Amino acid sequence: MLKRWFIFSFFIITSAVQAGQMTINDIKFIDDQSNSVSVDALQEKLKSQIGSDFNPSHLLEDVELLKKELPKYQKIVTNINPDRNKEGLKLVFEFQIKRTVQAVRIMLDEEIDEFDEGLNLHEDLISAKGTLFHTRNLEADKQTLIEKFKKLGFPAVQVTHSLHSKSSSRVQVRFHVKLGSRKIKVYDIKFHGNRSIDEDELLDTMKIHTRGFFLSSRPTFDVTQLDEDLKSVITYYQQQGFNAAKISTRTEYKKGLLTLHFDVQEGPRYMVRKVNVVGTEVFHESNIINAFNYKTNSPYNEKEMRQGLQRLREFLGSLGYPLSEALIDYDSETSTISLFVKEGEKQFVEAVEVVGNMKMKTKTILLDVTVVPGKPVNTKEIDKTLKKLRATGYYSDVIVDYVPTSKKGGKVVINITEASTQVIQFSAGMAASGMTGGVSYSNKNLFGTGKSVSVHAMVSEELYRLGLLYRDPHFVGTDLQLEAALNFDTRNKPGYDQQSLATRIMIEKQVTKNLKLGIGTRVEFVNIDNISSELKPHIHDATDSGTIIGLISTMVYKNEQYDSTGTVKSGFRMKLAMMPSYGDQGVYIKTFTEIVGSTSLGENEQGVSHTLSGKITLGYASDSTPFYEKFYAGGIGTIRGFDASSITPEGNPTGANVLIATNATYSFPIWKDKIKGVVFVEAASVGEGFSDLGDVRAVGGLGLRANLKDTFLNSSIEAGFAMPFLKQDGDKLKPFYFMFGDYDPAYDL
Template identity: 20%
Template sequence: MTRPLSRHLLAIALASALTSAPMLTATAQVSTAGPVAPFTVSDIRVDGLQRISAGTVFTYLPIERGDTVGQPEVGEAIRALYKTGFFEDVEVGRQGDILVVSVTERPAINQLTLSGNKDIETEDLMKGLGDIGLAEGNTFDRLSLDRVTQELTRQYNNRGKYNVSIIPTVEQLPRNRVNVAIAIEEGDAARIRHINLIGNELFEEEDIRDGWESGEHNWLSWYRRDDQYSREKLSGDLEKLNNFYLDRGYVDFSVDSTQVAISPDRQDMFITAGISEGEQYKISSVEIVGDTILPREQVEKMVVVKEDQVFSRRLLEVSSEAITATLGNVGYAFAEVTPIPDVDREARTVGITLQVVPGPRVNVRRVVFQGNTRTADEVLRREMRQFEGSWYSQAALDRSKIRLQGLGYFDKVDMETRPVPGSNDEVDVVYTLNEVPAGSFMFGLGYSGLTKLSTQIQLSQNNFLGSGNRIAVQAQRNAYLQRYDFSFTNPYFTDNGVSLGYNLRWSEFDNSDFNTAQYSSTSGVGQVVLGVPITETDSITTMLGIDSNEIFARRGYTPDSLVDYIDAFNQRTFHTWRGEIGWARNSLNHALTPTRGTVQRVWLEASLPGSTVEYYKLNYSFSKFWPISRHLVLNTRADLGYGDNYGDAVTRDICWTAPTAANPNPDQTIDCTPGSDDFIKTVTADGLPFFENFYAGGVRSVRGFTDNTLGPREAAFGSNYEQAIGGAVKTTGSLEMIFPSLIKSSAARASAFIDVGNVFEDIDAFDAGELRASAGMALMWRSPMGPISISYALPIKKEDGDDIERLQFTFQGGY
């Protein structure tokens, strides 16, 4: 892949091209009106000025009235004025005792435009040009433009684009102005057709080149872009080649020659490298010298290279880095560990001396944050594990960075240490942050003949007013639905990180809107949630709440088993005291775009004794990111759930008249009159309440199947339409391959996935053969309005009657 050129590096490259330019051009006219005899200047006149003021000329002119001027002084004056860069022609003469300076100004740049550049961003290129003076309003210098053209051509050549065409155009305008246009035709990068290593006898070329950024053209090159030649990439690959042999003990390895050939059409590259492998060396001795600060025995344990081992530069670096990191964690920020090899070529051995130079012990004077335009400074400081005024600790700094990334407020967090001027034992730590929207907002207004006027507003903010508090508000209302939600969480209710949250909800809705069994309910919920951190990555969460759920179901409309459950209690309202306790571990390296780490949670939710229904639900969720390469990240996910009642089953006899065509929804009577023609039916309520069942299918579980439609289904009495009723057992999982480099934007990620899962009535009904599976592609985008997920999936294991939905979209999705 090509590497983006930073503004700073581009400016330096362009500037370095210009610094080699002589101050006087071959076309410039620098002269006098003739030999000047010495005279005393009574006055100075400047002719030819258009934009530049006479005062500016006098500022640079080394001659003043009253000075005695001869030929040497005139020559010096001409050189001084020309060095300003303002003039194409400078001529000095005299008229009596008046010094006459005649100048021809260089034109000013009225407009500077770029076109055709894709590999180098316009903003970066304009910044680089502006840093060297080629910008609108500045004086135009054609030589500078030519030098910039040559430098840009060289930059594109380094990126493997040898067909690049850079054509500058200068348009003359009135009042000594010009428009400058730079048209760029980048062309395609030359493809690497063949890489040939000559001299490798001990290892296969495929093994040697594993991990190279440069590769021969193949069917995956469209994604990895490893077939695009770049001098920069090739230099790095040759360094990897050298490391490959040094890590295996071949101390005398060398790259004898490197040849890069290009085809006549400048489209194909051929790379040849000649190498000498040499002999394998072993380690004869390992010695640690210098001031180790820590006990020498402790330092020796960090050294992984041992006597009689095959020499490995990588293991030597690991040993040095381990000692350096350990010293850095106790304040020695500038500690150095230098391996000094003693090579015995006759014996084929290397003696290693590790010289430890700890340097001064360093204090962190200040911790500074940059870029947090919305987030309060206090919100960031409470995530710090490195404190001001304490000894420097690299581990604490790194952990602080991960905690900042874990907030989800920033897509990029950079850290650097800056020495304090005049002090060799103090540093300032600077975190540079790039904030992103930390929430979502949605508003809807509509009208239909069925629901009449419909309104919806939803606000979710994870960093409310920059305070770090999380707040979510939702209101939705139409003729058939009313819903109001409010939640608030203070993640730092106490200074040591104990969080406190509140959830309130009231709703009247028809459950059929969620592709589940058709019944209506009116519910109210109130909860208090407490979170307690126990380690840097682990926490315990508890919840206590109360809710009331009034359910409206009727035979012929709702599946009979659900109606029977309600009838068994002889009431429609279910009151629940609800408790929950859970443990979670989060070791992700980034909250928004993780590439490594694990997040898992297990929690038990149960209704407390005295509730209408006494039940429990045990849940477990798991997600782990595995970085396979810089092009691939594997995410493995699992979501399991099981529920049941812990109280006795409830049984009751009811009188029921079967529906008829004339009376499809007959009333139920509570007391059965002896001799009645009504059918006496026994109903039982057992297991997990149906309104607490698990569901599967959709974007958040098994993509490619309609939301909530997998699992047990049942038709209402007298109907052939089967409705999803959920189940007490849930098993879903996913393998998702993320392509972090497919989309250049850090706000979007593309992936390919395989989803598997289903829900079952109870544990006895579990059957692995009934699991459903799908495969497809997904795009996750962190939009300004909130996260959006789009997926297209094809079911690869399904059954007749499954509801298929290949293209699925959800707002407030996730990574």
């Protein structure tokens, strides 16, 4: 009868082993090339002698003595080996000469096609030009090379080394690679004995694969992956209830092609027909079973069992029983799971304690804490508090624990490590106007209150900005977020120059995990100058100056997942902003929406996603909108391949009342997590009304994106070209583009 037990407990196991005395049978003194080293004058002074008992303290003293008396050696390493001929030990003192690695060469015994395949053989080697030479590194480096060549399809590869030196201070390391066989390609993978599970299901669990279609090249056999794939197949069988399944592999070679055979002995299949609950005193059995949430009449699955216990633990912890115990017994004869549950005493929060804060005020920290003294302990609220504190950016580390202090209560202890919050930052990026650069100073924790202030300056081809930004994440002690901004801008727009002094005050609330709502107001003083002769006839009511007073309402919904580079790989995002305003020409409304959806098609070994994404941007401005607030298309953010802000409705250079821009992008890793390829199609149209959206521009393009987030730039760089396949006469084209960072077009719209 199969039995499986899972217990939520913590054990501390201590043990001690008293080793017996061992006699030293032999002592050798060699250098790093296995040549004998003469220590005759010192040997009598050593405490470790042939025939004496081995003593670790004496060995350490002997090493120090040899270092002192023989300073020409940079290091002395001892090897302690058992004597196979008789009981006792053999000691080896290895003397490391002070030498620098002059060069590292990898020598192959034969020429092979497709030798490198993008794999840098010198990468990951410890021995490198200019480093200190250490003999012990050679064994590790040889093993690294063996693994690399096995991945290249040479399972019988052997690697040896030799040392060459023309001086006593420099050495050249040569690794000699004997491939041992032809490069092996995977011809076929076959399963035998798999009566219950289809072969295609098992192949999906493996990384070794056959070629996808008849025109593609056969994949190289990576022998290092075979053990992992065997474990994956066994695990999959166990997840389907075949806990006693036995699987072995054998290989068949023919003319450099490999057929891989998996021999399967499935054994009995264990099912779960019923779940019983034993021992519960507080909750009804149905509550426990629902929380455990294991589907009956399904295969026995240990992973699902553990996940079910985790769900049960979270259920009990959220209702005041964080110290409860749970145990599972599975009876294979009756196909029954028995849940043994002991809730224990209900726990209450007696106090919330903050430790570790040096600058941040305790009352400010507690504004992000959702645990309330006097109420039952709720592990969900503790986890929510932990995530909320970490998301603030004020702390480099946060730990939240519940510590029982009595039979029915305890305290929640919040242990924080404060992060540096004052930052001077230099930035580079792209907007619809072209390349931008800037510098900013920010203090994210002003006087330990959690409030932040920043001053920034930005310069681009058509925009100069000096700004001040203030944020309060807990406005008047609530969960409302206040943001106040003051910006002075000078813009060189097509056909005119614009200077503005703008203020914006926003109050936002995170309604749910994914939804944020905001409302605010703006006041802007605008001065227009140098209006072109082409533009002037179309703006009869234009004045040298104007004032805009308006409201702002925003909604942001975001549910996205990210890959290892921090790039969105899947999910959905929607932004909506409405700005009813009053200007010199009366009341008008400006609004825009951006909708983005992404899906991951898989990831490489570094966790970088193959991502397919789509985006739609919509903008609308009513007829009385000032011309300097209307929409333009062209450039990054709307449609690449056209000059920035060069697309306007036909016969009207003052901008559009309606804009629609779409984008479809496929991004894929090319080299590890550093280089990505980008293929995209974009389209855009502008008009004075929805009925005028007819002159569509469209482009297709290719690009390369470099991940530089681990460098001082802390961003990414993308460059490429876009070729229009739908355009209009007189369009200003700009086929090449270059972009720092990620650009959000909603900012300019």
